[in-house]
Structure formats: structure tokens, C-alpha cells
Amino acid sequence: xxxxxIIGPVMVGPSSSHTAGAVRIGAFARRLxxxxxxxxxxxxxxxxxxxxxxHGTPLALLAGLLDLAPDDEGIPAAREIALERGLEFRFEEVxxxxxxxxxxxxxxxxxxxxLAVSASSVGGGRIRVFDIDGFQVDLDGVxxxxxxAYPDRAGAVAMVTTILSxxxxxxxxxxxxxxxRGGQALMTVELDHTPTAGVLxxxxxxxHMDQVRxxxxxxxxx
Amino acid sequence: MxxxxxxxxxxxxxxxERGVPLSRxxxxxxxxxxxxxxxxxxxxxxxxxxxxxxxxxxxLARPQHSRSGLIRGDAARMERWIEGGGSLLGPAFSxxxxxxxxxxxxxxxxxxxxxxxxxxxCGVLPAALFRVAEEKGCPDxxxxxxxxxxxxxxxxxxxxxxxxxxxxxxxxxxxxxxxxAAGALVELLGGSPAQVDHAVAFAxxxxxxxxxxxxxxxVEVPCVKRNAMGAVNAAACAEMALAGMESVFxxxxxxxxxxxxxxxxxxxxxxxxxxxxxxxxxxGCDSCGQGNFCS
Numbered sequence: 001x002x003x004x005x006i007i008g009p010v011m012v013g014p015s016s017s018h019t020a021g022a023v024r025i026g027a028f029a030r031r032l033x034x035x036x037x038x039x040x041x042x043x044x045x046x047x048x049x050x051x052x053x054x055h056g057t058p059l060a061l062l063a064g065l066l067d068l069a070p071d072d073e074g075i076p077a078a079r080e081i082a083l084e085r086g087l088e089f090r091f092e093e094v095x096x097x098x099x100x101x102x103x104x105x106x107x108x109x110x111x112x113x114x115l116a117v118s119a120s121s122v123g124g125g126r127i128r129v130f131d132i133d134g135f136q137v138d139l140d141g142v143x144x145x146x147x148x149a150y151p152d153r154a155g156a157v158a159m160v161t162t163i164l165s166x167x168x169x170x171x172x173x174x175x176x177x178x179x180x181r182g183g184q185a186l187m188t189v190e191l192d193h194t195p196t197a198g199v200l201x202x203x204x205x206x207x208h209m210d211q212v213r214x215x216x217x218x219x220x221x222x
Numbered sequence: 223m224x225x226x227x228x229x230x231x232x233x234x235x236x237x238x239e240r241g242v243p244l245s246r247x248x249x250x251x252x253x254x255x256x257x258x259x260x261x262x263x264x265x266x267x268x269x270x271x272x273x274x275x276x277x278x279x280x281x282l283a284r285p286q287h288s289r290s291g292l293i294r295g296d297a298a299r300m301e302r303w304i305e306g307g308g309s310l311l312g313p314a315f316s317x318x319x320x321x322x323x324x325x326x327x328x329x330x331x332x333x334x335x336x337x338x339x340x341x342x343x344c345g346v347l348p349a350a351l352f353r354v355a356e357e358k359g360c361p362d363x364x365x366x367x368x369x370x371x372x373x374x375x376x377x378x379x380x381x382x383x384x385x386x387x388x389x390x391x392x393x394x395x396x397x398x399x400x401x402x403a404a405g406a407l408v409e410l411l412g413g414s415p416a417q418v419d420h421a422v423a424f425a426x427x428x429x430x431x432x433x434x435x436x437x438x439x440x441v442e443v444p445c446v447k448r449n450a451m452g453a454v455n456a457a458a459c460a461e462m463a464l465a466g467m468e469s470v471f472x473x474x475x476x477x478x479x480x481x482x483x484x485x486x487x488x489x490x491x492x493x494x495x496x497x498x499x500x501x502x503x504x505x506g507c508d509s510c511g512q513g514n515f516c517s
Contacts, residue, residue, distance in 0.1 A: 003252045004266065004400075006376035006385075007338045007347075007369055010273050012505075013329030014441035016341045051495065052289055056332050071273075074499030076332045123386050125337070 009125050010071040017102050018048070018055035019052045021121025023075065024218050026064015027108050028129060028141045031215040037087060037108040039064055043094030046101035048121075058091050061104060065089075069219075070125065099130065127218075135177045135186040141218035143172050143190035148203060149211040150180040152185040159206050160187060167199045184210075229474045229506035230419055235271025237415040243414050244405075245367035248374030248482035262436060267366045274348035277335045286331045288301040292442040293331060297324035314357045319450045322349035326449040330442045339376045339385040339398055345449030346399035347372055347406070350456040354407055362412055375422055382474060383481025385396045388493040390484025396431035396445075396452040397480065401473075403456035404463070412484045413464050423469035423476045424459035430476075431483055433491035435498025439496060444499055477514065 004121040030037065040062075048057050060070075061096065062078040066085065074081060082089055084088060096103050101119035108115045118131035129139040139145055150156055157176055170192040177187035194216060204212045223229035237247045253260045280286075285295025300320040303309075325345035327394040329335045335344045347369070355365050376385065379398045384390040404425035405418040413421070429452075437443040469476070490497030 001380060002255055003248060003263075003370060003373035003377065004270075005268055006335055006380065007267065007375040010270060010336050011335065011341065012332050012334050013330065013341050013344070016337045019332070019341070020337070047439075054438055054440040059332075071334055073334055123388070124340070146327065 003128050005124065008097055011125065012071060012073060012075045015055045016125045017121045018052060018057045019060045019075070020070040020125035021102065021123075021127050021221070022048070022052075022057045022060035022104070023064040023068065023070040024125060024127050024141060025104060025119045025121060025129075026061045027067065028064075028119065028139075028215060029108060029115065030067060030106060030146070030219075031183055032109055032117060032132070032213055033108050033113060033115045035110050035112075036067070036085065036215060037110050039088040039109045041107040042089060042091050043096075043105040044091060045094050045096040045099065045103040047107065048102050048104055049093045054107050061106075062087075062089060063107075065108070076157065089200040100128070105131075127213065129183075132186065134179070137177065137186070137188050138175070139188060139190070141215065143192070144194045144217045146189045146191065146195065146200070146203065146217045147213040147215070150185055150187070150191070150206075150209050151184050152180075153208065156185070156208075157187065160189065161205060163202050163206070164189070164195070167195065167202075169193055169195060169199065175186070189206075230375065230378045230422065230477070231474055233378070234415045234419055234434065240276060243367065243371070243409050245370040245409055246305060248370045249367070249379075251374075252370070264366050267369050271348075271362075271365065272367060273334060273336050274338075274515040275352065276478055277325045277328045277344075278321045278348055278352060280329045280333060286324075286333070288327075288330045288440070288442055290438060290440055290442060292437065292440065293326075293327050293446060296446070297321075297327050299487050300452060306343065314353065315454070315457075318349050318353040321324075322346060322351055322450040322453040323347065323446055326446040330440070330446060334493040338404070339370070339380070339515055340387070340395045342387060342396040343384075343399035343444050343449060343452065345446070346396060346452035346456065347403050349449070349453035350403035350407060351410065353453075354457060354460075355410060358411065360410055368406040368410040371409045372402040373499060375402045375405045375418075378474070379440065379477050379480075382477045384484055386493075388479060388510045391432055391487045391492055392434040392445075392448060393426070393480055394484050395434065396448045397426055397432055399449075400429060400452035400456045400459075401425040403453065404459040405473075407456060407460035408463050411460070411464055413460075417475045418464040420467065420469045421459045421463035422473035424462055424467075425455055426473070426476045426480050427469070427471070428455050428459065430480060431487070432504075433487060433498050434493040435491055435500040436493060436495050437500050437502075437504070439495035439500070
């Protein structure tokens with residue numbers, strides 16, 4: 001937390017948690033998908049469902065999916081922009097259980113890939129992504145983040161950290177999540193610096209690696 | 223005994239020891255933490271001030287109407303009232319009120335603002351600091367420093383209490399903004415770090431217990447007009463401190479008390495829109511012929 005978290009962020013109103021945080025959740029999901037989604041089913045939970053409409057939360061979530069920044073004055077027109085760009089979207093109310101009241105679950109699809117992301121807006125525009133494709137994660141978008149899907153087996157973490165270490169990349173956090181022993185696994189790695197295309201390529205060419213996704217650091221407007 | 227790090231007393235002691243204003247201590251701390259040079263940070267603050275200035279101008283120039291119909295161009299109405307010579311305590315006071323309304327209305331209408339410390343309280347700092355600086359002829363360099371003082375006070379409040387209406391009621395949002403503005407005004411007008419401390423204590427004590435009861439859950443009523451109140455409170459408290467009045471409690475103790483009070487405020491009065499003004503039936507729109515909040 002610094003002075004510019006207090007005098008900031010620069011954003012469009014009316015609420016840092018309902019609007020700025022919602023834009024960032026949308027942006028995180030888009031970057032995780034790797035391209036503009038062709039379709040989005042957006043489930044609003046708790047306070048996002050109850051007071052989201054008046055706060056422009058659905059507009060903000062859409063704006064993030066469309067790669068608008070939290071301070072983009074086009075956010076109020078996000079529905080029109082989505083229609084222009086051919087993004088099919090639908091909102092619904094969901095009950096995600098005992099999670100933060102400002103939470104959302106998104107199902108996204110593009111030509112090549114599908115994605116399910118759940119996240120909360122936890123205040124001041126900060127977010128917490130807690131579920132990706134059924135895996136419990138804990139990410140806030142503050143660091144450049146690599147996500148790797150692979151079948152659980154011995155040595156996977158060592159192979160990944162070796163590549164990162166050889167490239168001189170410092171790891172801020174690393175967590176491996178698996179559905180069951182020997183089942184499908186998801187590793188999330190938050191880095192201090194943005195990895196080069198070469199590093200990401202090397203990770204993609206590791207044996208048994210099903211999918212490697214990269215989410216750049218989420219900047220804040222202004 | 224040394225003051226714990228992160229308290230206002232801690233920063234005040236450093237400022238007094240070095241013989242510099244609080245803004246210098248906060249700016250140096252931010253430079254250390256971010257690894258950015260002070261000049262870069264000052265330029266970044268100036269950018270944010272310019273966003274605030276645009277928000278002040280926008281709501282005064284064009285009536286802002288929110289989608290709910292609860293916000294209907296009151297800042298522009300206030301501006302016309304001032305232009306017509308209707309000011310109650312002189313134009314400086316009335317223009318401060320109009321500026322706070324303007325920024326808060328722009329926020330409610332999904333315009334561009336700087337959350338400071340939150341979006342709901344975004345009108346307080348620009349109104350108090352810009353209007354007083356204009357009145358007193360303070361240059362932008364001094365204003366930039368004042369915003370660092372405000373931000374540093376906000377960091378202390380975040381550490382010792384809370385800046386969130388959902389956690390601590392409106393005292394934590396508009397109240398904190400008002401305390402930040404009061405302290406920043408004292409430094410802007412040449413007051414000492416000790417006087418900044420007194421102004422922060424006055425401002426927060428004045429709104430102790432203020433609930434957060436947004437009508438329909440929206441950042442509109444009573445939020446916009448509470449921004450005006452926060453800016454006026456800040457100016458009053460800065461003036462009292464500059465006149466030599468002293469708080470019987472240090473600011474840190476008042477801030478901590480605000481946090482304790484906030485945690486004991488019933489949940490229906492903490493941004494849930496389940497109590498206070500938020501549950502009153504809406505009336506009063508028949509005469510305006512605008513908006514749709516009765517429908």
C-alpha cells in the first residue's frame with residue numbers, strides 16, 4: 001500500500017469495488033484467455049447482483065473483457081462496444097456460497113479455448129481471483145503471472161523453476177494445485193518481472209505440459 | 223518511548239527532527255518504497271490533480287444526471303446560485319461546496335475521478351485543497367506537496383483503522399477524506415506538523431460514528447452532499463488548528479477510536495443499504511419532473 005493507492009486509482013465512478021475492481025476482474029479474465037472472448041456468461045453474486053446494476057458493475061466487467069482500462073470513459077458504453085465487436089454476453093444471478101459479497105463467475109469462450117474464472121473485488125479496486133477452471137487459486141493480478149496445466153507428477157515444479165531460474169526470473173509466489181494425486185494439476189507462478197516470449201516458449205515445450213497461460217501485470221489507470 | 227511506525231506521531235517526530243514538513247517525510251517514504259525518484263512521484267501526483275480538476279469543472283459546467291434519477295445536476299445549480307450572488311458566507315465557501323458536489327456527482331454518473339481515498343469520498347480533497355489554494359494564491363508545487371500530506375494521513379488511517387464504508391461506516395470514507403484534507407490544508411497554509419495532527423484529530427472527531435446508508439445501495443444519496451460536508455468540515459478544522467487550537471487527543475488515538483466505533487456500527491449501517499436513510503420511502507420527485515426513482 002502506497003500513497004498512490006490512497007490518492008488513486010484514477011477510475012470512472014461510482015465505486016472502486018463495484019466499478020474499478022470489476023474492470024480489473026474482466027481484464028484479468030481476458031488476459032488469461034489470451035484474446036478477446038467471443039462469448040461470455042457472467043454470473044453475479046451477492047452485492048454484485050444486488051446493487052451492481054446501479055453501480056455499472058455489469059458494464060465494468062464487460063469493459064474489462066473488452067480491454068478497456070478502469071479510467072476509460074467508454075466504460076458506460078461497454079454494452080454497445082461489445083455488440084459492435086461481436087462479443088455475445090449474458091448476465092445471470094448466481095450463488096457462489098461463502099465468498100466475498102462482491103464476486104463474479106465468468107464462463108468465457110473464444111475460437112480456440114474456453115475458460116471459467118471466479119473472482120472477488122475486495123476493496124479499493126483490488127481483486128482476488130479464487131477459482132480457475134475448477135482449481136482453487138489465490139491471485140491478485142499485481143504480478144506478472146504464469147499458469148501451467150499438466151498431469152500431476154514428480155518433478156514438474158523443479159522443471160518450471162529451473163527454466164525460470166536459468167532466465168534470471170525471481171519468483172514471488174508459486175503454488176501447485178491438483179484435482180487428485182496423479183490427476184490434473186494447475187501451477188500458478190507470480191513473478192517479479194515479465195517473462196520473455198522465449199521463456200514462455202520453453203515452458204510450453206516442457207514434457208506433458210498441457211497448457212501454459214500468461215497474464216501480464218494489471219496496471220492501474222493514471 | 224518511540225512511536226510505533228505507521229502512526230502519525232511517528233511521521234511527525236521524523237518531520238520535527240529533520241525540520242521538514244510532513245509532506246517531505248511522506249514523499250521520501252514513497253520514493254524509498256517504490257524505487258522512484260521524488261520528481262517522478264510529484265509529476266504523477268500532478269497528473270492525478272489534473273484529473274480531479276477536470277472532474278470539478280465537468281459537474282459545474284454541465285448538470286450531471288445519474289441513471290437512477292437521484293442525481294440531478296445540483297452542482298451546476300449551486301454554481302448558478304453563486305453566480306447570481308446568492309452566496310451565504312462568501313463565494314470562497316460556496317464554491318468549495320459546489321466543487322465537492324461536482325466531483326461526487328461526476329463519480330455517481332460514471333465519469334472519470336480519482337478515488338481519494340475512495341470513490342465515494344472523491345469530492346472532499348479536490349474541493350478543499352483547490353478552492354483554498356485559489357483563495358490564498360498557493361502555487362501548484364505547494365498543492366502537490368499538500369496532496370502527499372493527505373495521502374500519508376490516509377495511509378495512517380488505513381493502518382490504524384479503515385478507509386472502507388463497508389468496514390467502518392461513512393466516518394471511514396468521507397470522515398477520513400475530511401481528516402486528510404484538514405491536515406493537508408494546515409500544511410498548505412504554513413502550519414506545523416503538530417498543527418496538522420490537531421486538524422486531523424478535530425476533523426475525524428467531528429464525524430465520529432457517521433453511518434454509511436446509501437439509498438438503493440448507490441453512491442448518490444446521501445453520499446454526494448456528505449462530500450460537501452466533508453470539505454467544509456476540513457476547512458473549519460484546518461482553520462481552528464491554524465488559529466492555535468489544540469486537540470486534547472492526539473490524532474492517532476482519534477483514528478484508532480474511529481476504527482473501534484466502526485467495527486461496532488451495526489451491519490445495516492455499513493454500506494449494506496439496509497438501514498438509515500437507505501430504507502426510507504423515496505419522496506420529493508413529483509416537483510422536479512425529471513428522473514425515474516419513483517417508478
